[in-house]
Amino acid sequence: MEKITADKRVFAFIIVIAASIAALTCGCAKQQAYKGELEIEESRFFFVDSGFAAYHEGTLYFTEPAFSGRKPFVYFADTKTGECMPLCGKPECSHDNNNCNAYLDGLYGGNPLFTVYNNKIYWRRFEKAKTELIPILCSMNLDGTMRKDVMSLDYALEEFMNVGFLGIYDGKLFRCGSGETVEDSEPVYSVTVYSQELTGEADPNVILHMKGYNGILARMNGNVLYIACFARGEDEKLLLLSYNMDDETLTELYSGSDFPCSAQSIFVVGDSIVFSGGITAYSYSLNNGEISPISSDPDKHLVFVSEDRIFTFTSASTYSCTDFSSGSVCTGELPDECLDGRLKYPLGSIDGTFYFFFAGFSEEQKSVLASYDPSDDCFSVLAMLP
Ligand SMILES: [Zn+2]
Numbered sequence: 001m002e003k004i005t006a007d008k009r010v011f012a013f014i015i016v017i018a019a020s021i022a023a024l025t026c027g028c029a030k031q032q033a034y035k036g037e038l039e040i041e042e043s044r045f046f047f048v049d050s051g052f053a054a055y056h057e058g059t060l061y062f063t064e065p066a067f068s069g070r071k072p073f074v075y076f077a078d079t080k081t082g083e084c085m086p087l088c089g090k091p092e093c094s095h096d097n098n099n100c101n102a103y104l105d106g107l108y109g110g111n112p113l114f115t116v117y118n119n120k121i122y123w124r125r126f127e128k129a130k131t132e133l134i135p136i137l138c139s140m141n142l143d144g145t146m147r148k149d150v151m152s153l154d155y156a157l158e159e160f161m162n163v164g165f166l167g168i169y170d171g172k173l174f175r176c177g178s179g180e181t182v183e184d185s186e187p188v189y190s191v192t193v194y195s196q197e198l199t200g201e202a203d204p205n206v207i208l209h210m211k212g213y214n215g216i217l218a219r220m221n222g223n224v225l226y227i228a229c230f231a232r233g234e235d236e237k238l239l240l241l242s243y244n245m246d247d248e249t250l251t252e253l254y255s256g257s258d259f260p261c262s263a264q265s266i267f268v269v270g271d272s273i274v275f276s277g278g279i280t281a282y283s284y285s286l287n288n289g290e291i292s293p294i295s296s297d298p299d300k301h302l303v304f305v306s307e308d309r310i311f312t313f314t315s316a317s318t319y320s321c322t323d324f325s326s327g328s329v330c331t332g333e334l335p336d337e338c339l340d341g342r343l344k345y346p347l348g349s350i351d352g353t354f355y356f357f358f359a360g361f362s363e364e365q366k367s368v369l370a371s372y373d374p375s376d377d378c379f380s381v382l383a384m385l386p
Helices: 020-026
Strands: 002-005 053-056 059-062 075-078 084-086 115-117 120-128 133-141 148-152 163-169 172-183 186-197 205-211 215-221 224-231 237-244 249-256 265-269 272-276 280-285 291-296 303-305 309-313 318-323 329-333 343-350 353-359 368-373 378-384
Touching (some): 053 343, 120 163, 163 215, 172 215, 205 237, 280 303, 291 303, 303 343
Antiparallel strands (some): 059 075, 115 120, 133 148, 215 224, 265 272, 280 291, 353 368
């Protein structure tokens, strides 16, 4: 593991932090009884919405993001040691062709929507029928063995879900996505949420299907699925909902247009829902129903939050990281290995450390897994993918 310590410049910094941030940092989650077995929620700040990575018990599972131009092998990385390998135990495999056990078939330019549930990795692939790509939910053991098709997904529902959330609770799949159709030569945007028993024997249950929104983010917390529907563009608006997965009730929490709808992920922390990955990070209080900014970057860079830090890529090659409580700021330069036109993807934050993926654009340009530990202001290259 190569460690590169960034140029550290700490200076006084005044930041307006809403009162709701207290709820964010004190972790005052209520004890609740859940009926079903929960999806992994050990990392509250992991970007489940990125679609190409998942986290479970000290291990990151990830593949190359869609459109990177690189072959989609599954890798696993130990977040403690930084060790990173293809998820393939085949003896004498060179891990560079379609016969490798780590190779993900049938993505057709989509992300696999990884999630970990009940000690298995679940993901979505497609199978080519005559003129259609049939989406299929698959599972494998955490060591990459025992791959199998769990069930075919509903083609009509999945057809318009370009990107979105995939999670599992109590033996049931939950899918959220946004898509576009054309009606009277005009594009019509919609968001869809549905659930389906993993047995595949029952029809899917459509929880929500709504026109007029072109983005959706979701997060499971206990037995509640939080859903944020966005309209981005001219008629900007946000609709925040909660769905109780035990008693199947959908509740509107917030509807308004006061905030830029640019978030890439939502997190549930204590009694707040935190929106991160946009030009503003903000939080919604489940107690009083109010939305407050956590951070706003006047230069419109994307901001990512962890339990106690705000991370910003301030240029193609530089970053800053602000401490909520002290207001101190570290700035630095990204390691050279992460640059050269690579696309930056945040994977999220685990125990305060941020993880990033810098995707190469071709078979020759290797992708890079990196982490940033704010406690020692250290940006580390964990692995150059083979
Ligand atoms: Zn292999």
